[in-house]
Structure formats: structure tokens, C-alpha cells
Amino acid sequence: MSLICALSNEVPEQPVVSPVSGAIFERRLIEKYIAECNVDPISNKELTVEQLIDLKVPTLTKPKPASGTSIPAILKSLQDEWDAVMLHSFSLRQQLHTARQELSHALYQHDAATRVIARLNKEVTAAREALATLKPQAGIAPAAQGPALAATADAGGAADVPAEGAGLSEDVVSKLQETATVLTQERKRRGRTAPEGLTHSETIRSFSTLASHPGLHSASVPGILALDVHQKDTSKMVTGGADKNATVFNKDTEQVVAILKGHNKKVTCVVYHPTEDTVITASPDTQIRVWNVDTSQTLQLIRAHDAPVTGLSLHATGDYILSSSLDHNWAFSDIRVGRVLCKVSDQSASSPLTAAQFHPDGLILGTGTQDAAIKIWDLKERSNVANFPGHSGAISSIAFSENGYYLATAAEDSTVRLWDLRKLRNFKTIQLDEGYEVNDLCFDQSGTYLAVAGTDVRVYLCKQWTSLREFNDHTAQATGVRFGTNAEFLASTSMDRTLKIYGS
Structure with a gap:
């Protein structure tokens, strides 16, 4: 607040003098200032109202000139x-x-x-992707794979993994066996009772669509082709798209966590590591990529096949990946060093592989082919130990139940067949609608429910094998389906470019 009266041609009303500074003020203003601050506004020394000295000055008046009192003069003033x-x-x-x-x-x-x-x-991202692609060619992978693989490097310096792979060392076999023993004991300890908190079948019957997310992949190249959910933190999920990208999404915050760019063709297989923020993807470009979600960078580039990769499955150890391909081979690779440990070709089959899945214990695996063959393999011996005939048409999906006894398979014949691994027989066939196309199968973590994704999305109650719920919200083929923890929700993807979440 400016309370100081500047000296001018006009004298302020009720002027007073401050004996402290000698300045002249208007009494009304200086009294208000003293009431607030108790000091002189000029010298900032203590001052009271009683100390003020009144000035007596004659009132000055400035009469208007005579020329300003006429109407023409007033009009001129207004014009000015x-x-x-x-x-x-x-x-x-x-x-x-x-x-x-x-x-x-x-x-x-x-x-x-x-x-x-x-x-x-964009240029920096492209450069990083190119660098990640060149890492195995720069000597990193050959160094980890040993001189035998380095010797097979091509003229550009990139080592091609030999068809038989490096084989399974005693340490790897021991690790696989120990993991299987622990998992088998845990399964026996759990018994046949359903886990606490498992969603009741009647609740699943009342599931409805909670959310639909259409913006995860490019609209110019529509279609989500694969889906997987993090087992520990089921709010996180990864999708593979026809736009050549994989997208990591958080359903709770409804935010895209990362976009993984690097494949040259559409991403058809995705796996979310159950305990780490790591994603494995595969594509018809023959590449298998291991990604760090936090940095969106490729950790390992695995070249296990010479044709499109059609199936991915992570081993229970979390260190190895199973892949199948149209090159008639399945491969077992180490995701930590990006090395193919073994690559097996079915000499008795002339049809490409279309699906692959590890058994929950990790010592056996299943594969499906274009000519409807389903084969069970012993991983340690790399030998075919069982065959399940019965389907017609290419096998589209296979899934092992967590109980370790059931195998579900689907093909182009619009059926889902259930197999008993103990008796090696087909004990149940679910006949779907004529022309129904099955693209994905998934058991929940307890083995109580089976989900089917295809022309629509369906959930079945195991043992009784009765249909609990059908979801027809997608406007195109459903391509992936996964359960949340204790089947508290169901997620599905589709060629209509949407990720849908179902729950109660």
C-alpha cells in the first residue's frame, strides 16, 4: 500500500508533518499506516499519531479559464x-x-x-532395435554357445544354430528333474480340493463384460492374434498384433505399459514370464524375442527355426522356452543366453507343426501338426512316447491341465477333445457348432475350468464338461483367452482389435 504523498503542485487535504522524517503526508493515510506498522514510512523509525504536526496552508483553487466555459470550448474539449x-x-x-x-x-x-x-x-528406437538385432551377430551369442556354433557363422558373422542344437547338459537335465519333482510333490500336497478363493461356477455363469479396450494395436492393420497374462500380477497382460508389435497392458490402470517393436511380421505367439517383467514373443519372421518390459528392449534374439514359429511355451523353471514351427521341428532354448539347446524333427511326420505346449511338470511336452496328429514327447530323451489320433484338420491349440492328467486339444473339425494322460485315451469330445473355429484353449490355474476362444468365447466346467457361459461380444474371431487368479476374471482378444475383460 502506497501511503506516501508525493510533493506536487497540489497540497493534500489535512496535511501533517512527521517529525521523524520531515515528510508531509495526508493525515487520513498516515494514521492508517501508523495503525498498521507503528513506524514512519520514510525512515522506518517508530512514530505515533500524537507526534504528527498539523500544517495550516491556504486552499488553492484553479479556476477554469474563461474560454473553457462556453459551449464551443466544451465541444472542442470533447472532440479532443x-x-x-x-x-x-x-x-x-x-x-x-x-x-x-x-x-x-x-x-x-x-x-x-x-x-x-x-x-x-523414431530414429533412436529404430537404431536400438537394429542394435539389439545385431548383438548375436557381434559375437555375444557365439561366445555363449561355444566354438562349435561359432564355427558355423556365416560370412556376415552371424552363427546359425545347428539343427541338432547344443544338446541337454547334465546340469540342465538335473535342473529339469528337480523342478518336476518339486511340482509333483506340491500337486500331491494340494490334493484334489479346489483352492481357497476360487471363483464359484455360479459366479462365472453371471460374468459380464467389464471393459473393452480397442486401442492397444494399430487400427490400420487390425487384429490381435495372441494373449497371455502374468501369473503373479494378473493386472498385467501382453497381446500380439497383426501390426508387428506386442503390447503390455495394465487392466487395473487401463494404461499401456510398453509397446515392443522389433518383429518384421505379425506377432502370433506371446508368453508373459510368471515371476519377472519379461515377455517372449514369436512371429512368422522366424524370430523368437525375449523382451525387458521396463526398457521395451530385446534381451535375446533366438533363431531356432527356418520357417514361421507357430507355438511358444515357457518351462516351469522360467529359464527355457519351447517353440514349434512350420519347418517340422520343435526347439528347446535357453532364454537367459539366447541359445538353442536342442532341436528335434519328427522324422515320421511330413506335416509342419502348428502348436506346442509344456506339461506343467516340464518333463514332457505336446505338439500338434497340420495333418491332425497330436504327439507327446519325452524332453530328456527327445523321443516320441505317445500319439493321440482322432482329430481331422490342422491342430489349432493344445493345453495341459494343472492337475497333470488332462490334455485338451482343438482342430479345424470344430471339436475339443480331452485326453487322459494316464490311460492315453480320449475320454471326452466336446462337439461345437458346425463351422466353429477354435483358436485357443486355456485351463485356469486350478484345472477347474476350461476356456475356448474361437467363433465366440466359452467357459466349461471340468469333470462334468458342461458349458457355464458363452460370450458373444467380439465382432470377429476370438484369438486368445486367459483366466485371472482363481478365475476371478476372464480376458479375451479378437481380430476386431479389442481386448475384453469379463467378470462379476
Whole structure:
């Protein structure tokens, strides 16, 4: 608050003098200032109202000139005032026009800078992807794979993994056996009772669509082709798209966590590591990529096949990946070093492999082929130990139940067949609608429910094998389906570019 009266030609009303500073003030203002601050506004020394000294001065009046009292003079004054206002308005208009031009130029520069930054970010991302692709060729993978593989490097320096792979060492076999023993004991300890908190079948009957997310992949190349859910934190899930990308999504925050770019063709298989923020993807470009979700960078690039990869399954140890391909081979690879440990070709079959899945214990695995063959393999011996005939058409999906006894398979014959691994027989066949296409099968973690994704999404109650719920919300083929913890929710993806969440 400015309370100081500047000296001018006019004398303030009720002037007073401060004996502290000698300055002249208007009494009303200086009294208010003293009441607030108790000091002189000039010298900042203590001052009271009683110390103020009144000044007695004659009142000055400035009579208007005689020429200003006539009507023409008043009109002239008004005209002068109008002219001044118009000149001021014109000046303001000029300033506004200049400010608009400067703002337009600044916005143009900002837009140009934003475009340059976006282009540079894209170039940096492409360079990082190229670097990740070149890492195995720069000597990293050959060094880990030993001289035998390094000797097979091509002229460009990239080592091609031999068809038989490096084999399973005693340490690897021992690790597989120990893991299987622990898992078998845990399964026996759990017994045949359902886990606490498992969603009741009647609750699943009342499931409805809770959310639909259409923006995970490019709209110009529509279609989500694969889905997997993190077992520990089921809010996280990964999808593979026809746009060549894999997307990590958090259903709780409804935010995209990471977009994994690097494949040259559509991403048809995805696996979310059960205990780490790591994703494994595969594509018809023959590549298998291991990703770090936090950095969206490729950790390992595995070249196990010479044709499109059709199936991926992570071993219970979390260290090895099973892959199948149209090159008639299945491969067992170490995701930590990006090395193929073994690659097996079914000499008795002439049909490409279309699906592959590990048994929960990890010592056996199943594969499906284009000519409807289902085969069970011993991983340690790499030998075919059982065959399940009965389907017609290419096998589209296979899934082992967590109880370790059941195997579910689907093919182009619109059926889902259930097999007993103890008796090696087909004990149940679910006949679907004519023309029904099954793209994915999934048991929940307790082995109580089986989900089917295809023409629609269906959930079956195991043992009775009765249908609990059908979801027809997708407008195109459903391509992937997964349960949440204790079947508290169900997620599905589709060629309609949406990820849907069902629950109660």
C-alpha cells in the first residue's frame, strides 16, 4: 500500500508533518499506516499519531479559464478527448496484430520442433532395435554357445544354430528333474480340493463384460492374434498384433505399459514370464524375442527355426522356452543366453507343426501338426512316447491341465477333445457348432475350468464338461483367452482389435 504523498503542485487535504522524517503526508493515510506498522514510512523509525504536526496552508483553487466555459470550448474539449481515445484504440489494435503474428510464429516453431523430436525418437528406437538385432551377430551369442556354433557363422558373422542344437547338459537335465519333482510333490500336497478363493461356477455363469479396450494395436492393420497374462500380477497382460508389435497392458490402470517393436511380421505367439517383467514373443519372421518390459528392449534374439514359429511355451523353471514351427521341428532354448539347446524333427511326420505346449511338470511336452496328429514327447530323451489320433484338420491349440492328467486339444473339425494322460485315451469330445473355429484353449490355474476362444468365447466346467457361459461380444474371431487368479476374471482378444475383460 502506497501511503506516501508525493510533493506536487497540489497540497493534500489535512496535511501533517512527521517529525521523524520531515515528510508531509495526508493525515487520513498516515494514521492508517501508523495503525498498521507503528513506524514512519520514510525512515522506518517508530512514530505515533500524537507526534504528527498539523500544517495550516491556504486552499488553492484553479479556476477554469474563461474560454473553457462556453459551449464551443466544451465541444472542442470533447472532440479532443474523442480523438485521444481513437488514437489510443488504434495503437492497441496495432499492438494486438503484432502480438498475434509473434504468437503464430512461435506456435509454428513449436510444431516444427515437436515434429523433429518425434522423428529423432523414431530414429533412436529404430537404431536400438537394429542394435539389439545385431548383438548375436557381434559375437555375444557365439561366445555363449561355444566354438562349435561359432564355427558355423556365416560370412556376415552371424552363427546359425545347428539343427541338432547344443544338446541337454547334465546340469540342465538335473535342473529339469528337480523342478518336476518339486511340482509333483506340491500337486500331491494340494490334493484334489479346489483352492481357497476360487471363483464359484455360479459366479462365472453371471460374468459380464467389464471393459473393452480397442486401442492397444494399430487400427490400420487390425487384429490381435495372441494373449497371455502374468501369473503373479494378473493386472498385467501382453497381446500380439497383426501390426508387428506386442503390447503390455495394465487392466487395473487401463494404461499401456510398453509397446515392443522389433518383429518384421505379425506377432502370433506371446508368453508373459510368471515371476519377472519379461515377455517372449514369436512371429512368422522366424524370430523368437525375449523382451525387458521396463526398457521395451530385446534381451535375446533366438533363431531356432527356418520357417514361421507357430507355438511358444515357457518351462516351469522360467529359464527355457519351447517353440514349434512350420519347418517340422520343435526347439528347446535357453532364454537367459539366447541359445538353442536342442532341436528335434519328427522324422515320421511330413506335416509342419502348428502348436506346442509344456506339461506343467516340464518333463514332457505336446505338439500338434497340420495333418491332425497330436504327439507327446519325452524332453530328456527327445523321443516320441505317445500319439493321440482322432482329430481331422490342422491342430489349432493344445493345453495341459494343472492337475497333470488332462490334455485338451482343438482342430479345424470344430471339436475339443480331452485326453487322459494316464490311460492315453480320449475320454471326452466336446462337439461345437458346425463351422466353429477354435483358436485357443486355456485351463485356469486350478484345472477347474476350461476356456475356448474361437467363433465366440466359452467357459466349461471340468469333470462334468458342461458349458457355464458363452460370450458373444467380439465382432470377429476370438484369438486368445486367459483366466485371472482363481478365475476371478476372464480376458479375451479378437481380430476386431479389442481386448475384453469379463467378470462379476
